[in-house]
Structure formats: structure tokens, C-alpha cells
Amino acid sequence: MVPKKRLDYRFNGRRSPIIPKAPRSIRRRCSHKNSVEDNKLCAFELLAAVAGKLLQESESSVSSNVETHASTLKNENVKGQPKDEQTPKSESIDHGSCAESSFMPETSVQEPDLSSKFKGLPQVDIDSVLENISVFASPDVLKKLDCDSVQGTCQVSDADGNTNCEVGGSVFVGNNINLRAEDQQDMHSEDVINTSNVKDHVGECVNSNMLIKSDNSVQLPLYRDPIPHTPLQQQWNTVKLGIRDDDDNYFGCNKLSTKFRPFRPQPRTGHRRIRKMLTSKYRKMAPKQRSCELYNSRDGVKSFYQYRKRIYTHERCLQAPIKKRKLFDHMGTVSHDQEASNNSISNASEKGMCMDKCNSGIILERVSGASPTVKGHKKGKDPHVKFSIKSFKVPELYIELPETASVGSLKRTVMEAVTAILGSGVRVGVVLQGKKVRDDNRTLQQADRELLRSPATPMVDSGISNASVDPHFVSKVDDDVVTSGFLSSPQTPSVEAVNGTVPDSKALVPVSPTNSESLAVVPANLKPKKSELSQRRTRRPFSVGEVEALVEAVERLGTGRWRDVKMGAFGHADHRTYVDLKDKWKTLYHTAGISPHQRRGEPVPQDLLDRVLAAHSYWSLHQLKQQGKQLGAEPHRTVDPMKETVGGA
DNA sequence: ATTAGGG
DNA sequence: CCCTAAT
Numbered sequence: 001m002v003p004k005k006r007l008d009y010r011f012n013g014r015r016s017p018i019i020p021k022a023p024r025s026i027r028r029r030c031s032h033k034n035s036v037e038d039n040k041l042c043a044f045e046l047l048a049a050v051a052g053k054l055l056q057e058s059e060s061s062v063s064s065n066v067e068t069h070a071s072t073l074k075n076e077n078v079k080g081q082p083k084d085e086q087t088p089k090s091e092s093i094d095h096g097s098c099a100e101s102s103f104m105p106e107t108s109v110q111e112p113d114l115s116s117k118f119k120g121l122p123q124v125d126i127d128s129v130l131e132n133i134s135v136f137a138s139p140d141v142l143k144k145l146d147c148d149s150v151q152g153t154c155q156v157s158d159a160d161g162n163t164n165c166e167v168g169g170s171v172f173v174g175n176n177i178n179l180r181a182e183d184q185q186d187m188h189s190e191d192v193i194n195t196s197n198v199k200d201h202v203g204e205c206v207n208s209n210m211l212i213k214s215d216n217s218v219q220l221p222l223y224r225d226p227i228p229h230t231p232l233q234q235q236w237n238t239v240k241l242g243i244r245d246d247d248d249n250y251f252g253c254n255k256l257s258t259k260f261r262p263f264r265p266q267p268r269t270g271h272r273r274i275r276k277m278l279t280s281k282y283r284k285m286a287p288k289q290r291s292c293e294l295y296n297s298r299d300g301v302k303s304f305y306q307y308r309k310r311i312y313t314h315e316r317c318l319q320a321p322i323k324k325r326k327l328f329d330h331m332g333t334v335s336h337d338q339e340a341s342n343n344s345i346s347n348a349s350e351k352g353m354c355m356d357k358c359n360s361g362i363i364l365e366r367v368s369g370a371s372p373t374v375k376g377h378k379k380g381k382d383p384h385v386k387f388s389i390k391s392f393k394v395p396e397l398y399i400e401l402p403e404t405a406s407v408g409s410l411k412r413t414v415m416e417a418v419t420a421i422l423g424s425g426v427r428v429g430v431v432l433q434g435k436k437v438r439d440d441n442r443t444l445q446q447a448d449r450e451l452l453r454s455p456a457t458p459m460v461d462s463g464i465s466n467a468s469v470d471p472h473f474v475s476k477v478d479d480d481v482v483t484s485g486f487l488s489s490p491q492t493p494s495v496e497a498v499n500g501t502v503p504d505s506k507a508l509v510p511v512s513p514t515n516s517e518s519l520a521v522v523p524a525n526l527k528p529k530k531s532e533l534s535q536r537r538t539r540r541p542f543s544v545g546e547v548e549a550l551v552e553a554v555e556r557l558g559t560g561r562w563r564d565v566k567m568g569a570f571g572h573a574d575h576r577t578y579v580d581l582k583d584k585w586k587t588l589y590h591t592a593g594i595s596p597h598q599r600r601g602e603p604v605p606q607d608l609l610d611r612v613l614a615a616h617s618y619w620s621l622h623q624l625k626q627q628g629k630q631l632g633a634e635p636h637r638t639v640d641p642m643k644e645t646v647g648g649a
Numbered sequence: 650a651t652t653a654g655g656g
Numbered sequence: 657c658c659c660t661a662a663t
Contacts, residue, residue, distance in 0.1 A: 535658095536657060539657075560652070560653085561651095562651075562652070562653095563651060563652085578650095578652085579651085579652085579657090579658090582653075582654095583658090586653095586654085
């Protein structure tokens, strides 16, 4: 068994164990620290656990019984036995983390005290994940958990025992000002299908288990803070995951952060980071995944180790943009893991998993609304609203959007974030005050206002209720399997109906200059694309005026100083990056070289195109010279280049 | 962070 | 526009 696991560890070719041991002291401390939060469940871990189980099942005919697992869990949970370190189990913990240990048969120790909580669990060999699941969890609760787990879902419980995440897979974006458990509950019942709350003894055991193990790996507190206002710091005792050292040996290793990570206000680059992560990296994964697929698709089953690594990796990526290059190097692996994970899920599904019924849920918390922090960045511009995922910790992952960002943006952003972590196949819906918000074009700001003030606006009809004074956004992350319909609310028959019913719908979507500008910077597209993953910026054709400005600037500065061109001619246009300008110049040059009838889009005056050609040739001739001259060469006049160039040519 | 190019 | 590589 162990050897096998080891192999898994080396999957990446890393020689060192992927999961380093965390100092016991630390483990203990964390454990203690989180004692109160022991009821929280780490879906990831569960997922990992399930995956692991699955792996175990398929890889070897060795059947493990649930009891073992249960005992393990229980063991972990038992207060009277804080000396986990001593127990074999602790060993497992050392090997890796949470879930893993759970499934290490040899490590699992018969807990005399298996106790009541798991007493009811049937002791059965699992043939399928499904079975495993049912077994794993006694009542529906655990079943639920498993389902979710398999889907890469996260279910979390409050300290209060309230479930924040649901099977229904909702993302609750609560306004930190007042988020009430009751409300959530309501929504659950209302919106969640086949959902069960994770809590009680089950949650206790499982969660605690996860927690303990997590100590040396992931971050535990995957639950929301009972007190919305509580500063993030409190729950920000993030454990650094998958931290890599300079040698890059540590892929997937988890380190325990001994200190709390202070909440650092994220500049407005926050969303950019997310975007980067979610777009670039995420997208890139796809191709690589395939390449790696063959690699370990042998069983079609993946170890939860891999899955775990994947998660960690993601977190790491999200957490530290450092050494981008190197991180990328690992993407293959990560991708693979992800793929694996997905496959597992698929398999599970095929086996009759309740995939269609289970959904993931992630709670978001509004970290700040038009907070000074954010405001500072964009002086005079739209205040931003920042969200963080509360359900589980994703270090430094914030979702920040201008208040003028649309609900659709929020959905998309959340979905992407979730996708990046859990894998593809999630859909996000937004529920405000328990009602679905279908109008993706509505801005967060608008929604918020509506909630706070107008109790009876058309918005209500549109799916936003004003039942409560506290605005809270709830996003639902649905599984693809669930597809449409899931979000349909009892009140609103259909989306069409909704949109049609809301007269203001359009009025609320005006794309004001401000709005569009902000959105342009934000990683969100108002126009839903074929793939929800699409993050392309909205296309913004250059106007003739812009082209002229560009041409003028290039004539003056040359073709290799896009930064300067940007600053000089488009300094105020945030949506035009120097890369954009460079690209535009490229296309202009190309356009100038083709016959007019082949050109598309808004026609560019021929004279401008001529200037493009002139400036281009001029600068191509002078760039070399300049380099030799070093600096100083810039006395050319707009007209000069043309003459010289043209003449020369 | 920029620049240069390919996609 | 996006993505990378190379600065």
C-alpha cells in the first residue's frame, strides 16, 4: 500500500515526498486553534478522499472498509486522543495530508472508540464510488458530502452548523454587513435540490478529521466566519500550499505556515491576477492535459494524491505568482491531475453517481464594498466590490469587480475562479436575497441599491427579491450536468419571462462610458460567449481618431516604443494597452498592404494608411541606426520620416 | 514591465 | 485579441 502511494508521490518525478511533514507542534497548534472550527468540512479533502478510495478500489482489489475510514476519522476527531502524532494514523498524516491519511489502510487504526457517530455506518466493501459514498456517509449528509466531493465540490458548515455550501452548488456572495444564516437556509431549501446540510455528528467527525489532517497541508477553515464582519485576518491563517523552493523540487508540497497571513489589501490588480490565473493558465492546461492523459489513464482512476496536488498547485498559483515560469513547468502535471480528477468524476458519474443531483457550492464573502482600499486605486472611478471565497481558502484569491460590473461579470468571474480550482464544468448563477438574478447585465451596484432601497422595483420581478434588508448575493455554481433549469426559480418561470417582464432591464444596462471602461479592464465579458471560460476582452475597434493618434505617435516615436506611444497618445485610454497599440499598428500595416476591397471594418482613411507605411519603413530603417547611436535619435519630424522613407523606398 | 512576433 | 519568449 504504502509503496503504491509513494509511487503516486513520484508521479511528478519529484524525488522528495510531496507532502512534507509539518512539525507536530504546529499541527497540534493548528488543530487546537481550529478546535472550534472542527466542524468545518473540507470538500477538497473529501474529494481527495473519495478519489483516493476510488483509486484504491480499482488499482487493487484490496477492499477497504468504511469502518476503517470511519475509525480514522473518528480517531482524529476524538478529543481524548490529541496525541495523534503517536498513533499510526498520525503517520499517515505525516505522509501526506488529510484525505490521504484517511485512506491509508495500514495507517488506519481500529479505534476502539469508533463511537456512536459512525456506529451506524455500514461496513461494506465498496465497488463503486457511489457505494463508497453511501457507505462513507451514514445519512444523507455524508452521502451528500461524497457526491459533492466527487464533483470537486465543497460543502462547508458554519460554526453554527449551518451549511453554507450546498449540494445545489451555490455560491453565496454575502454582503459582509449582514449575512444571515437563516437567509441562507431559506435559499437552500428554495434553490437547492437534493441538498442536505452538512453538520451534526457527521460534519463533526468528518470535518474534524479533515481539519486535523489539513493541519499539515491545506487550510482548514473552510467555513465562513460566523461574524461577517470579522476581518479576514482571522480566517486568513492560511497555510501556504505547494510552496516551491527555488529548486522547484517541491511541487505539490504543502508547507504549514506558522504565521497568519495578514490580509493584504489587493490593489485593483486583484482581478487581473485572477484573470491571469484563470485565463492564461487555465486555458493552457487544456492542451497539456491531453498530452498527459495517456500517462496515467491506465486505470482511468486517479489517486487523490494527484487530485490533491492539483488543488494545491492551484492554490499555490493563486497564492504566489512568483516564479511564473516554473509554475508553468508544472502545469502539465497539474493539468494532468485535473484531467484525472475530471475523469474520476466522470467515472463516478457513469457509475451512477448522483452527479446530476449534487452540486457544488461555494460561498463568497464580500470583503469590501467600495472599500477605501480599492477606491484608492481608481481614484474618481467606480468603487469596487471585492469578494473572497469563504467556503474554503484560496489564498489571495479575491474577486474584485467594479460596482458597475455586471452580475454577469460576477458570475463569470466566480465561475472561473471555481473552475480553475475544481475543474471545468461549473456554472454560476447569482441569487440575491434568495432570488435568482437572471439579468446578467445588471450591475452589482444596481443590484445592491435595489436591495437596500427599493423594495418594489421591477427588479423584484426580475428575480431579485427584497425580502431582507441585507443584500446578499448568492451565486450558484451548478454542475454542467445540471445545466439549465436548475436555476429556474419557482417564482420565475423562465429566463425569457424574466427579461421580458422587466422594463427596466434594458435601462439598467446602459453601457455608460464609465461602465464600459471599467468592464473593459475587468476580466469579464458582458457578452456571454460560447464558452463561459471565454475571457476575451470585449473587442474594441479602433476609431479613426484613435488610428490617427496612433499613427501620429508612431511617426514621432517610432515602432519600437509602444510604451511611449501609449503614454503619449493613449495615456488616458486605460483600455488600450501598449500591446494593443502595437497590435493595432501591426494590423494597420497589414491593412495598408492589402487592397481596399479586402479590408474590413471601419475603413481607415487611405492617407492614414499611407502614413503608416511611410512611418513603418522609415523606422525600420532608422531603428538600426539608432541602436548604434544609442540615444538621442529622435529629432525626426513627423513629416520627415515619411519623406525619407518614401523617398528612400 | 516591455517588446516582438506568432496565433 | 491572446499568448509567449526574451529582454
